Amino acid sequence: MIQAVSPETRGRAFGFHRAADTLGAVLGPLLGVALLGWAQGLHWGDDAGAFRLVLWLSVIPGVLAILAFLVLVPDPEFSPNPALKFFSSLRGLPSRFKHYLAAVGIFGIGDFSHTLLILAATTLLIPSLGVIQAAQVAGLLYVWRNVVQVAVSFPIGVVADRVGHLPVLVAGYVLGASTAILTALAFLFSVDSVAVLAGIFFFAGLYVAVQEALEATVTAEMVQPATLTMSYGALGTVNGVAKFVSSASVGVVWTAISPVAAFGLAAGLMAAGTLALLRVKNE
Incomplete structure (x- = not known):
């Protein structure tokens, strides 16, 4: 996609791409919450039965997606570049980009x-709402996070x-750390307010939107x-690992310890x- 847009419009192009892609992440959880409510009305021996049914139903769109790739998506034309050597090219990447990859990896x-x-929202809400309703509200909060990201x-x-x-990417990383801190504090004070949790999910949607839209554009600049293409692969490898x-x-x-310690470590x-990343910015 990067070759189809000018450097001056990369941010908005990647932002539009991520917004369109995340629409599915909005519709999917909404459908999951609706199906969970429907499945709850069936007769089960325990609370897990409704969840198992919804998980099995989620296999269907996954299979359809695989079939769509196999049938509808043609193989792209490929122009080999035999002069490009992997390890020498990797070593030859700019040092600033390597520092950037290190920052992305640490984050x-x-x-x-x-x-x-x-899971955190579900755990916090179970004492006041019960298992099923807490899971439904947590699912809706995730939908809210995705709506924020799309918007x-x-x-x-x-x-x-x-x-x-x-x-802007540095600001997004600050929001990411804030999300983890707020989640740790929610467990520390046993927060069961849906409004407060919605605020945490709002921060989560904001920072993921920044991260997914701009990490690739910063790579293209460096x-x-x-x-x-290899640099994108390196970025994807670092992020995946x-x-x-x-x-x-x-x-x-x-x-092993507690959710407060877990999200504190993440923060x-x-x-x-x-x-x-701030140091990379100042290089």
Whole structure:
């Protein structure tokens, strides 16, 4: 997509792309909440039966997506570049971009999957709402997070095109660390207010919108066109490994110690990644 837009409009182009992609993440949880309410009315031996049915039904769109790729999406034309050597090209990437990848990786190690945010909201709401209703409200809060992301992705891209992509990304990382801090505080004070939790999910939607719209645009600004695809691959690898480590570590610390410690750890790592990104900005 990056070749189809000018450098001056990359932020809004990626913002529009992420907004369109996230629409599915809005409609899917809404359907899940509705199905969970319907399944609750069936006769089950325990509360888990309704959840199992909804999870099995979620397999259907996944299978349809695979079939759509196989049938509807043609293979793109590929022009090989035999002169491009992987390891030498990787070593030849700009040092500033390598520092940027390090900052993204540090932040990513704290950037837990937001399914854990859903679990956090469910856990906090169960004492006052019960298991099923707490899960439904948590699902709606996740929908709210996605609505926020859809609503702000394009405007964030426009602002970033005007004031600079990297400064806006730094601000987004600050919001990410704030989200983890607020979640830790919610557990510390046993918050069961839907309005407060909605505020946390609002921050989550904001920072994910910034992150997903601008990490790629900052990459495009730092590397040469000949190594852009490989640089995107490096960014994706760093993000993928970091997010796996993050979700696993937050889950383990939650189980072994407490959710306050888990989200506190995430906040510390995200803050460290923000400071590292700030240093890259000043290079």
